Amino acid sequence: MTQEATRERILETAAGLFYEKGVHAVGVNEIAARAAASKLxxxxxxxxxxxxxxxxxxxxxxxxxAWLIRNTADAPAGPPRVLSVFELLLEWFAQPGYGGCTVVNTVTDTRAAPAIAAIARRHLARYRALLEERLREMGVADPIPLARQLLLLIEGASVVTTIDGDLGAGADARAAAEILLRAQPPSTG
Incomplete structure (x- = not known):
């Protein structure tokens, strides 16, 4: 087995265990054993x-x-392209075994350790940037506040789904996003 394959197996094993049990509940001995790798x-x-x-x-x-971009790139222009980001994420939230956003779970479990918090901020910034890009394509004059509002709907749906098990939270968030998109003034360009 190659070094890269061993590294990937350890990462994949750790990711699964952290998601299932939480960062603090999993030790390196358990990760190494489950990954069939030595602690060394x-x-x-x-x-x-x-x-x-x-x-x-x-x-x-x-x-x-990468998954979001790849799976929404061919959506029709305009509001459907913006909503395609919502639909893909909300479909994921409704999958059996969805236990919340890995980023939010990890930040919470590590009490926002500085390096983890920086990764989480970059993660959210990338969501906002994707939404801003899609809103610009749609002709929204000032996409920054609307992208933030849409991100709040997405993250809120994730949290409510995780805590309540309410699969309707995603549909509610998407409906609110549609209202926000319809309220945008028509493009003058």
Missing amino acids: SLYRYFESKERLVEAMLAEHSDRIH
């Missing part, structure tokens, strides 16, 4: 558990954003 291998790739958590979260964020 784990520490060869990640100098500490904290570095492992940071690597896992950064890679998770990268994967989520």
Whole structure:
């Protein structure tokens, strides 16, 4: 097995365990055993558990954003293209076993350790940037506040779904997003 494959297996194993149990409830011994790797291998790739958590979260964020862009790129222009981001995320929130946003869970579990908080801020900034881009394409004159409002709806739907198990939260958030999009003045350009 290659070094890269071992590193990826450790990351994947850690991500699953952290999601299932929380960062503080999982030790490096459990991660190494479940990944069929030695602690020495784990520490060869990640100098500490904290570095492992940071690597896992950064890679998770990268994967989520690439998935969002890839799966919404062909949506029709205008409001449907903006709402496609919503629909994809809300579909994910409704999947069995959805236990909340990995980024939010990790920030909460680590009490917003500075490096984790920085990754989380970048994650949210990338969501906002994607929404801003889609709103600009739609002709929204000032997309920044609207992108923030849409992001609040997405994140709120995630939290309500996680805590309440209410799969209708996503549909409610999407309906509110549609109202916000319809309220935008027509493009003058």
